[in-house]
Amino acid sequence: PSGSEPPSSPQVVEEGGDEEDEELSGGEDAELRTSAGRGSVLTRRGITLRVLLKDGLVEPGDGVLSIHYLGKNFVGDLLTDGKIRWVETGQIFNSPSAWATHCKRLVNPAKKSGCGWASVRYRGEKLVQYKTSWLRKYQPTADMVREKNSTVKTSRTRTKQAGLLTSTLKNCFELTRLRGDRERIPVRYCTLGTRDVARDPHTLVELSAFSAINRFQPFNVAVSSNVLLLMDFHCHLTTSEVVGYLGGRWDTTTQLLTVLRAFPCRTRLADREAAPVVEEEICQNLFMRGLSLVGWYHSHPRGPALPSLQDIDSQMDHQLRLQGSSNGFQPCLGIICGPYYHGNQGVASTITPFWVVPPPEQRPNDYGIPVAVEVTYVQDNFLTTDVLNEMMLLVEFYRAAPDLVNFSQMWSPDTSILDKIKVLLRMTHHPNSTCSVRVHGGPDH
Structure with a gap:
């Protein structure tokens, strides 16, 4: 007392x-x-x-x-x-x-x-x-970074980013194993209250708007249509949850995060031991192209493209781990793709870019607040060789997989799953069209 x-x-x-x-x-x-x-x-x-x-x-x-x-x-x-x-x-x-x-x-x-x-x-x-x-x-502090030469700095950054990949892959494996195909009804954030160990970590949470919590979005985001295409294509190939990473650049002057490449993880539950090899390959690809790790994506194959409580915690961890040092604050973008949810409109997937705002200081044991991120989609004029090669590698990887999608199945009475994918590919990257994905909570793009 x-x-x-x-x-x-x-x-x-x-x-x-x-x-x-x-x-x-x-x-x-x-x-x-x-x-x-x-x-x-x-x-x-x-x-x-x-x-x-x-x-x-x-x-x-x-x-x-x-x-x-x-x-x-x-x-x-x-x-x-x-x-x-x-x-x-x-x-x-x-x-x-x-x-x-x-x-x-x-x-x-x-x-x-x-x-x-x-x-x-x-x-x-x-x-x-x-x-x-x-x-x-x-x-690492600015002084610590300056003390190291470029080789050591690159190694440290790659180690930090590889650690991020490891934790995300592990979470993704667990989610896929436990989540299944059961229907999950999203809840509003305001109903969650303080953390409760008895609460299902796979509970989906509706997104809030920055304005609803009296905040402004602290950064701008531009995403290449090639990123959308590869990400959406990856999510369509398997009935299991997939994960991948986003490479790009962060401009501290304009506060603009540009997402230029998607890096799918070619992994399944049966080969989680191969994760370190996949991670090292992604790290090498990032640095060879002069890109930074700026975010991650994963799929909810048959459910709404909304974050679960586990996703919220994972995103918060990623945001903390990817904070800049000498370059200042750097955001980490999370994206969820819902390819086969029948609540989607038409054949389009639902794409949900999100970020997590820490809970109020006086309520540190609450969940972070998932908020919708406004994104500008930039139409690329052509598919790069890298993207085409990655698509072929994905097809080859899932070709004999037990969780490969049956493309001959019907998505709707007059459209097969294969037809659905063809339409998405054509609409997402036709130079004279707009992107076909549907951004959660917003108009078609």
């Missing part, structure tokens, strides 16, 4: 003696801002105790957290879900800031905030140091 007396022993004075020493020092703040690239928004809101637990930088345990403030000592347990339990009263707090603010106000009622990451210690070290370690691991 808020009226209880704070513990009085042992009396340990914080190093320096003043409450100002508990606040984030200028050096640490600058380091965090440099590492995050975007300032403190994603640093404060995106990196939570749950993230540190998930990536193994800290472990749950009894009495591993502590606060020393104006001669008072507070001890807390770190729970497996990232929450904090105050040992003295058993109260549960959602974040270091919430716990620090509560404890400090017991000692000093005039205290306005707790500065939790600088005040709370994990096994004797300030939590902010663990946050800095996370940023160094996944978002």
Whole structure:
């Protein structure tokens, strides 16, 4: 209860003696801002105790957290879900800031905030140091990057991107295995509330608009029609969920993300051990073409092209991992393709570009908010040799697969699946037509 007396022993004075020493020092703040690239928004809101637990930088345990403030000592347990339990009263707090603010106000009622990451210690070290370690691991600082030559920098970037590919492929395999073909009814984000381990991770969530959460889309996106064609073609070949990656460029001056290439993963459930080889090939292709990894796509073969709770968490992880360092903030685009959902209009697939906004700081254990991303589609004048070659490799890869689509089956009373694909290919890339895919929540393109 808020009226209880704070513990009085042992009396340990914080190093320096003043409450100002508990606040984030200028050096640490600058380091965090440099590492995050975007300032403190994603640093404060995106990196939570749950993230540190998930990536193994800290472990749950009894009495591993502590606060020393104006001669008072507070001890807390770190729970497996990232929450904090105050040992003295058993109260549960959602974040270091919430716990620090509560404890400090017991000692000093005039205290306005707790500065939790600088005040709370994990096994004797300030939590902010663990946050800095996370940023160094996944978002190298500008100085660290400059210290390395171009070969080492390329290797580091490729390693980070390969790690992203690994996690996405693993998630995709699990989703395909568990999801099946059962009908899933999308829910509104506002009905989700706090995370619940009993909730089905494959629950689909409707997209919000940036305007609905009082935000502006923080970047512009242009996608090549060749990307759409290859992505849509890949998703049409198999009844299983597929995954692929998006290569492109990020212009910090115009805040424009240009998606220039799709890189399908030629993998199936039966050959998940081959994933490292596929990932290395994609990394090599990206760097040979001077492109960066700017996003990923996957399919919901027979369901709505909306993100699941698992997709939302995966997208949030990707956004954090792909944050820029010396180049500043870089977005990561997620795309879902729904090729065989009978709720689609006509033969067109539904294509859903989305992004995830972190939950409010005061509700760190909520799911991220999936929002629709407005995209400009750029019509290419011709198919490149790379795209044609990739299409042939995909056909060869799935030719003898047990999950190959039966193209002779009827999609509608007067259209076979093969006819459906032919129409899509013709409409998607005919120089005098517009793209045939349907963007979720928007008009036909």
